[in-house]
Amino acid sequence: MATPLSTPGPTLGVVGGGQLGRMLAEAAGPLGIELVVLDPTPECPASPVCRDQIVGEFDDDEAVRELAERSDFLTFEIELADPELLERVQEETGVPVHPSPDTLRMIQDKLVQKDALTDAGIPVPEYRAVDDADELRDALDELGSPAMVKAREGGYDGRGNAPIESPEDAEAVLDEIGGAAMVEAFVEYERELSVIGVKGADGVATFPAGENVHREEILRETVVPARADEDVRRRAQEVATDVLELMDGRGVYGIELFQGPDDEILVNEIAPRPHNSGHWTIEGAVTSQFEQHVRAVTGRPLGATDRRSPTVMTNLLGDVEETQPAALRGVEEILGTSRAALHWYGKRDARPLRKMGHVTLTGADDADVEDLLARVRGLRDSATFVGQD
Known part of the structure; x- marks a missing residue:
């Protein structure tokens, strides 16, 4: 018979304390669940809203073990977590890790991920593994060009991806990727x-x-x-x-x-x-x-996944040319707009195109999403990190 649930609930340990960890802590509080996060940045974005932060690298054996000792469950909010270490700690401490380290290991390598999807009969764009420029040129003969070359590991937010227009660019593109790669056929997507x-x-x-x-x-x-x-x-x-x-x-x-x-x-x-x-x-x-x-x-x-209303979200990115202390100016229009919500991630520095927060705008049931999109873009553009004279 399953153990009855109670509130306050367990402590959840999270590898990573960025904006996702911050929003996890904000969601966990009403459930009576507290978070402890592990992050290398002191006073990381999640730290103001979680129980505690362990300062350490994501692959720090001692830090991950401390996190497990202080938690009833472990999870991660960043793919830079170490699956082998998480697997070892799970086996030795009995603290369950979700999603499983095997899933993290598979997803960390884009080629392994694509192979797993293909083997399961799930549709993906055509792709090939490429180890050198000759293999890339051969792959382009099959897939056509332009195509997209992707680093197998470590890429996110567009990093580690490079379009290739011609087989003549093979060496330069692989140098840009800087490691094991795969190439995907270009999809003329809607x-x-x-x-x-x-x-x-x-x-x-x-x-x-x-x-x-x-x-x-x-x-x-x-x-x-x-x-x-x-x-x-x-x-x-x-x-x-x-x-x-x-x-x-x-x-x-x-x-x-x-x-x-x-x-x-x-x-x-x-x-x-x-x-x-x-x-x-x-x-x-x-x-x-x-x-x-x-x-x-x-x-x-699990809770219900139903949509409440038509909704649009826009990221607030660093609109600066170089790194500077983060201060978002001109938020009056966002805060003064009915059905708009501002989310601030608590990062100390604004960098070019860095994700600093987001704005959500919801509409009535019959709202036109094109109109909502235009309005939320206006709200986003009303705010800036650029200093004023």
Whole structure:
């Protein structure tokens, strides 16, 4: 018989204390669950809202063991966590890690990730592993060009990705990637979609499909519902559910997809954690992705994933030319707008294009998302990190 749940609840240890850790702590508090985070940056963004921070590197054996000793469950909010260390600590201490270290290991290598998806019959763009310039040129003969070359490990927010226009550029592009790589065929996609999925002790669930707008390889906006036919949105959730069945371990997964030719849904990449494209769920869904992650990894029942209203989210990026102390000016319009919500990540320094916060705008049931998108862009542009004379 399962042990009855109670509140206050367990302590959740999180590897990583950035903005995702901060929002996890904000969601955990009302459930009676406290967080301890491990992060190398003293007074990291999560520190003001969690019980405590352990200052240490993500692969620091002693620090991760201390985190386990102080926690009932372990999770991570960054893929730079060390799966081998987490696996060892789980085995030696008995503190469960979710999602599983095996899942983290698989997702950390984009080629291994794509192979696992392909073996499971989940549709992905055509791809090839490439170890040198000759292999890249051969792959382009098969896949065509332009194409996208991706570092197998360590890439995020567009880092580690490089477009290639011609086989003549093979050596230069691989030098830019700087390590083991793979190449993907260019997809003439209609739009990029994302589905936030969650795997809990009581099953799996998906949030409605959102549409992502990127510029310079960085997510700028998410629009929910996605501006696609209902059948396309439903198919995206179906593919995301197939992905969840493949994943090992409880938690939230950010699943990025392409709406390709003839409305085919292709999986781009998976994040084994809450995702930027799911920030809309804080105001726009019955249960946020962050609360869902806390519920899932601690073995609690999942909440409802229904959308409350049409919702758009825009990132607040550093609009500075060089690093400077972070002070967001001109927030009056955001704070004075009905149905707008400002989220500040607590980072000390603004850097060019660094994610510093986000703004969410919700609408009535019959709201036009195009109108919401235009309005939220205006709110975003009303604020700046640039100093005033």
